[in-house]
Amino acid sequence: MKPGRLGIGVIGAGRVGAVLGAALRAVGHSVVGVSAISEQSRDRAAALLPGVPLLEPAEIVERCELVVIAVPDDDLVPLVQGLADLKHWQTGQIVLHTSGRHGIAALAPAAARGAVCLAVHPVLAFTGMSLDLTRLTGAMVAVTAPAAFLPIAQALVVEMGAEPVALSEEEFPVVGGILARAREDIDRIVRQALRRLADQDLEEPARLAGPLVRAVLENALAAGPERPSTGFTGLTGPDGGRQ
Template identity: 90%
Template sequence: MRPGRLGVGVIGAGRVGAVLGAALRAVGHSVVGVSAISEQSRDRAAALLPGVPLLEPAEIVERCELVVLAVPDDDLVPLVRGLAELDHWQTGQIVLHTSGRHGIAALAPAAARGAVCLAVHPVLAFTGMSLDLARLTGAMVAVTAPAAFLPIAQALVVEMGAEPVVLSEEDFPVVGGILARVREDVDRSTRQALRRLAEADVEDPARMAGPLVRAVLENALAAGPERPATGLAPPDSPIE
């Protein structure tokens, strides 16, 4: 490894964890182990992190200098607390979580044992496949950490090809919640439209709706938050 490279462990080989592990590995860090419970997660780990052994979370914490916690939002706090109760966290160890719901307060039990705690939330809709590595390049990533540790979070994000955006501890979960709502609303409305087109016997719903959906999103993003709607006719209006 090049100087400054870290031994990385990934707890949670979901769509986010496996991709971030692969991104860190691509820039020279060594992925020491990955924790994966479901068969789907194990398959994803094998595809994105070939050759990396499957380990228990406690083993990963004991062996790694950088621990990436990419578990569901509801599991994060109990996991960190449980590992602290078993006295696994180490002084100087970097602990990074990817949840948009929590700031660094979720990592308090690790911080109390001297760990360097970072909250790093990529603003992406992950598929858990290799194409996410290309999407990560240039993507925005929300970060928060104690002031002394912010450069570490920013450096890790930049290494993965993304762009860090520093948020306060208070704003981090607020922004994360807004972005989660955007993702859910766009996904739900698009899928609903595709189902209705299919029910109307449209042969290729995605091909028909795709240009419209992409144009509406691009127009809304270009217009910005202060401008009114772009003049699209409402759904029940005749097409001019």
């Protein structure tokens, strides 16, 4: 490896973990192992991290300088505690989780054994495919860590081509929750509209609705949080000419 490169292990080859592992591998870090339980996760690991061996979480912790934990929110705390109970965490080892629900408190058992703990939450809707690597470039990533370790989290994010946004331990889960709700609401509303369009026997409802959805989102983002909703202003058709 190049000087300053780390041996990385990824616990959880879900949509997020495999992509972040691939992004760090692309800048010269070595991915030593990845844990993947489901067949879908194993396929994803094979596609995004070819040649990387499948290992158990305990093996990853024992072998790696940087451990990326990208498991479901509910699994994070029990996993970290279980590995601590078995005395796997190591002094000076970097442990990074990607959950938006938890700050670094979720990694307290690892910190108690001397690990450097970071919370790093990319603000993206991941697909688990290679196109996420392109989307990661320039994306915003929420980070929190003890002050002495915050530069490490920020440097890793920058290496992945993204932009870090430092949050306090208290802000981190609040912001993560707001963004998760926004993602869920947008997904639900758009899918509902597509289903209704499909019910009209339209062959390509996504092609029809796509420009509108993208324009509405961009207009809302450009207007900012203080500007009140203007309803259908700017659209053609019924009510589209209201002032």
